[in-house]
Amino acid sequence: GENVEQHPSTLSVQEGDSAVIKCTYSDSASNYFPWYKQELGKRPQLIIDIRSNVGEKKDQRIAVTLNKTAKHFSLHITETQPEDSAVYFCAASPFYNQGGKLIFGQGTELSVKP
Amino acid sequence: KAGVTQTPRYLIKTRGQQVTLSCSPISGHRSVSWYQQTPGQGLQFLFEYFSETQRNKGNFPGRFSGRQFSNSRSEMNVSTLELGDSALYLCASSLGQDTGELFFGEGSRLTVL
Numbered sequence: 001g002e003n004v005e006q007h008p009s010t011l012s013v014q015e016g017d018s019a020v021i022k023c024t025y026s027d028s029a030s031n032y033f034p035w036y037k038q039e040l041g042k043r044p045q046l047i048i049d050i051r052s053n054v055g056e057k058k059d060q061r062i063a064v065t066l067n068k069t070a071k072h073f074s075l076h077i078t079e080t081q082p083e084d085s086a087v088y089f090c091a092a093s094p095f096y097n098q099g100g101k102l103i104f105g106q107g108t109e110l111s112v113k114p
Numbered sequence: 115k116a117g118v119t120q121t122p123r124y125l126i127k128t129r130g131q132q133v134t135l136s137c138s139p140i141s142g143h144r145s146v147s148w149y150q151q152t153p154g155q156g157l158q159f160l161f162e163y164f165s166e167t168q169r170n171k172g173n174f175p176g177r178f179s180g181r182q183f184s185n186s187r188s189e190m191n192v193s194t195l196e197l198g199d200s201a202l203y204l205c206a207s208s209l210g211q212d213t214g215e216l217f218f219g220e221g222s223r224l225t226v227l
Contacts, residue, residue, distance in 0.1 A: 034215070034216075042220075043204070043218040043219060043220050043221065044157070044204070044216075044218050045218070046215045046216070049215070089156070089157060091157075099145045099147070099162050099164055099169055099170065099208065099210050100145045100146070100147030100162040100164075100170070100206055100207075100208050100210070100216055101147065101159050101162050101169075101170040101172075102147075102157075102159065102216065103159065104149075104156055104157040104158070104159075105156070106156045107156050107157075
C-alpha cells in the first residue's frame with residue numbers, strides 16, 4: 001500500500017545551523033509532495049510543496065528537493081532559528097483527482113537551541 | 115476570511131458510545147478531509163468529501179463514517195467507541211479541484227475512557 005517513511009524522528013540543532021529531513025515514498029504514482037509544520041498545540045500548516053515536474057524549490061530559508069527515480073524528497077532549512085522548533089511532516093499524493101488525500105510521514109520533531 | 119472551524123474542541127466519551135464531530139470549511143472550499151492524529155501513528159487519512167460525495171477513503175473500520183452537506187460543512191461519526199479511538203481528529207479543507215494546500219482546523223480532541 002501507500003507509505004511514506006520519514007527520518008529522523010527527532011533532530012536537535014544549534015541556532016544558525018542547517019537541518020535536513022528526508023522522506024521516501026512507495027507509490028510511484030505520487031507527484032505532489034507538501035511539507036507541513038505543526039507547532040506545539042497548533043494546527044499543521046503548509047510551509048512548502050513541490051510537484052513532480054520540478055526537482056528543487058526554494059522559499060527564503062527553506063528548500064525542498066525531489067528525486068523521483070529514487071522516490072526520495074528532502075526538506076532543507078538553513079540558518080535555523082528558535083521559532084523553527086516544531087514537528088515537520090512530509091506527505092505524498094497523486095496530483096490528479098485525489099483532492100485532500102495525503103499520505104503523511106511519521107513526523108520529525110525539530111529542536112533549535114539558542 | 116474565517117478559517118476552518120471544528121466543534122467540539124474537546125470531548126470525553128466512554129467505550130461503546132458514539133460521537134459526532136463537525137467541521138465548517140473555509141468559504142468557497144468544496145473539499146473536506148478528515149485525519150486522525152495520534153502520537154504513535156502520526157497523521158492518518160480517514161476520508162475526503164467533495165460536493166457531498168465521498169471521493170477517497172482511508173484504511174479505517176466501518177465504525178468511522180462521514181458526510182458532507184450542500185454548504186460543504188462536514189461531519190464525521192465514530193460508533194461503538196474503543197479506547198484506541200482516543201486521538202486528535204483534524205479536519206482540513208481545500209478548493210478541491212486537485213491536490214493543493216490543505217487548511218487544517220484546530221481539531222477535536224477525543225478521549226475514550
